[in-house]
Amino acid sequence: MNEIVLLLLAVVGIFSVACSVALIALGKIIDNFPLGDEETRTRGISSPAESTKLAVVLFWILFIPGAWAVLQEGIVTRIVGITLLFSICLFMFTGLVFSFAVLSAMKGRKSAYGDTALRLGKEVPQLTPSTPVSVKETTIRPRRRENPLSNIMVNALLKK
Numbered sequence: 001m002n003e004i005v006l007l008l009l010a011v012v013g014i015f016s017v018a019c020s021v022a023l024i025a026l027g028k029i030i031d032n033f034p035l036g037d038e039e040t041r042t043r044g045i046s047s048p049a050e051s052t053k054l055a056v057v058l059f060w061i062l063f064i065p066g067a068w069a070v071l072q073e074g075i076v077t078r079i080v081g082i083t084l085l086f087s088i089c090l091f092m093f094t095g096l097v098f099s100f101a102v103l104s105a106m107k108g109r110k111s112a113y114g115d116t117a118l119r120l121g122k123e124v125p126q127l128t129p130s131t132p133v134s135v136k137e138t139t140i141r142p143r144r145r146e147n148p149l150s151n152i153m154v155n156a157l158l159k160k
Helices: 002-031 049-070 073-109 110-121 148-159
Strands: none
Touching: 049 073, 049 148, 073 110, 110 148
16 A cells, blocks of 8 residues: 555656646746836736745645655545645646646737727727618627726637
8 A cells, every 4th residue: 555655646746846847937938928018017026937936835845744644654644645735736737727828818918909909999880770781791799898908818718
């Protein structure tokens, strides 16, 4: 039984090292991503590179007691260790998914702003009740919001 636990602990450790390296790299990529307002951008503890480093350090601080608890003989400590390792691995996976989503939203930001600016500048023709319109000529257009930031988030959620 201990051999299986050690094997699973090794697999979790390898997964954790790979995810830690990927998360730190994604944080640096997101932090160095060019924005239009570079003068007003501040970098501190809340910047993507620093916050991902902090998250990885927190992960490894919790990984060590979890690994120790899994290797103990008591059933309760072993369950606590497995639960702790599972929860911090979900934390790491969630961080990776969120980082990829942020990076894809930042890449799609330029085209979304351009698209929104063009659409907001045009007038939408209004139909009068006296104008007969056939069913085939009618097109249903989704209502565009006035806020370009909400358009970016909606487009990211809809994966346009």
